[in-house]
Amino acid sequence: MGQPRLRSCAGAFAPFHLCAALFFCTLQAEAVPALAEDFESVNLELGVSHVDKKVNERFLSVAIDADLMAQEKFMYLLGSPKLRILAKALTPAFLRFGGTEQDFMQFRPQREPFSSNDHSSLHYPGHSCDRFELPPLLEKRLKQEWALQASVLQHEELLGKFDRKNFSESAVDLLYAFANCSGLDLIFGLNALLRTPDNVWDSQNAELLMNYCDSRQYIMSWELGNEPNSYEKKAGVRVDGYQLGQDFLHLHKVLQKTRIYRSSGLYGPDVGQPRNHRKDLLTGFLETASNAIDACTWHHYYVNGRDTSLEDFKDPEVLDRLAVKTNEVLETVHSVSPGKRVWLGETSSAYGGGALGLSDTFVAGFMWLDKLGLAAKLGLDVVIRQVLIGSGTYHLVDDNLDPLPDYWLSVLYKRLVGPEVLKVEVASNSKQKRLLRVYLHCTNRKSSSYRQGSVTLFALNLSKNQATLSLPALFSNSTIEAYVLQSAEPGVDGLQSRAARLNGVLLKMVDEQTFPPLQGTDLRPGEHLKLPGLSFAFYVVKQARAPVC
DSSP states (O other), X not given: OOEEEOOOXXXXXXXXXXXXXXXXXXXXXXXXXXXXXXXXXXXXEEEOSXXXXXXXXXXXXXXXXXXXXSSGGGGGGGGOHHHHHHHHTTOSOEEEEESGGXXXXXXXXXXXXXXXXXXXXXXXXXXXXXXXXXXXXXXXXXXXXXXXXXXXXXXXXXXXXXXXXXXXXXXXXHHHHHHHHHTOEEEEEEOSOOBOTTSOBOOHHHHHHHHHHHHTTOOOEEEEOSOGGGHHHHHSOOXXXXXXXXXXXXXXXXXXXXXSSXXXXXXXXXXXXXXXXXXXXXXXXXXXXXXXXXXXXXXEEEEETTTOOTGGXXXXXXXXXXXXXXXXXXXXXHHHSXXXXXXXXXXXXXXXXXXXXXXXSTTHHHHHHHHHHHHHHHTOSEEEEEEEESSSSOOSBOTTSOBOHXXXXXXXXXXXXXXXXXXXXXXXXXXXXXXXXXXXXXXXXXXXXXXTTOEEEEEEEOSSSOEEEEOOGGGTTSOEEEEEEEESSOTTGGGGOSXXXXXXXXXXXXXXXXXXXXXXXXXXXXXXXXXXXXXXXXXXXXXXOOTTO
16 A cells, blocks of 8 residues: 655645644645655654754763773874864764773872962963874874774773773873863763772772862863773672762762862763663662762663674664663653753763774664664763774774764764754654654754754665655745765675765865865755665755744
8 A cells, every 4th residue: 555645735724833734734645656666655744843852962972982091192192183173073062081991090190299279271281272282293103003002902801801000190181182172071980999998989099180180270070980880890899879879979079179170060870771780770879879960871882792793783673772771761760860861971882892894884873873863862961972082993083083984974963963852753654664763853053054943854764775755745845955874885785884975975084184075965845855775864954944943
């Protein structure tokens, strides 16, 4: 049987509320034959008169793994002008510095004692955006050495053995300079495995670090520990929810003693996705310390990077697992601490450092874009991508500091998608409906020139066949700007390409500091949206006239 197509009834219902008009348009649907060769022509129902959710303007945020600090010389990579330009394109965003290695690092000052009475910030290294600009020859050498270091770190991760490491003021200066000069809001992850014989968090080293950062007027927020559910496995230490909460309450008191961090953000507990005792850990933590944190953070990965497959990355059942886990976390948080914001404090495609040849290729975009759409739809406030740069294969920027497909996807999301989440549905009962995933937001007007009332639809086609999308007749007079992302190579095998095309044009930097033109293609008013198989796209409906946008 043919699929319904909406008649043009914009004129008939122009005086009515947009949602009411959409409802009556749907009732007048008539059947038309489905295309034999195509995926299927489907109608979309768009609700543009009500904001369903609203997320943080820094919703898409990024991380740098603490393993970059395992040898301080690699922190100088953060002085690369190219990397800073790439990072700036992702603002506004948080920059989380943390991960497994954070719980094995200690601050070891090497300079003369710093004075908290020195209020001049002009000479502080982290505030100088040209002081740490990396010379090209040094950058080239560090990138070559980092490729070897990343292999060593991956081996450590595989063995589950982590050595304690020290870091100095210079590493902190480099990190803060990068965040500050790129326009990112830094969140620093403290070591929670520094503990007393009574298994209480020992804050002495953290206070030493905070006093240094306070003296330098480094504005940042804080976390304590990474995945406390795995402390026993990593370090033979078991911490229950109550004690974890007590540790955060103690940190909160420490922050109150500082000059500039008494009002800074505190986020946690960065627990792994719900499973067995992790639920009790999160519940006990919230019952003890929910008032101390500004947002509750948890981590999510879809698959194990060591045994996953290409099919997993585009399997709707795998993608749907995020909703199951998210709803479990939201239920726990809202039952104990109603109204508390919830973040995905660390997330990517595959845990264990990612899946080689998958997490760093075009196919990873299906997991990443769907996660962004679904997380916002479900009400998560911030999603922090693991990682911007670092070891593993789930990075946005590779070891040569060249953008990977997920980077370009992230930049387009930042430019086109606003924080207001709207409702959209595929009006089809076909079994193929599950292979087409659609999301709708107000268009981001802060970083684009689109007019008030425009909306951005983004869609993923998990099928090999082209999908034809029809918008309601209410939008038939609107010009639509299309941004279609496909792998640089054709077919299923091409999904593992480390390059992408935007509207057919290969995406790559013009030079070390110049972006390619990220331009959309205008479609004629009333023209159906053609979404190629195994691709995803953003569609800006310029004259949607959505009253909430």
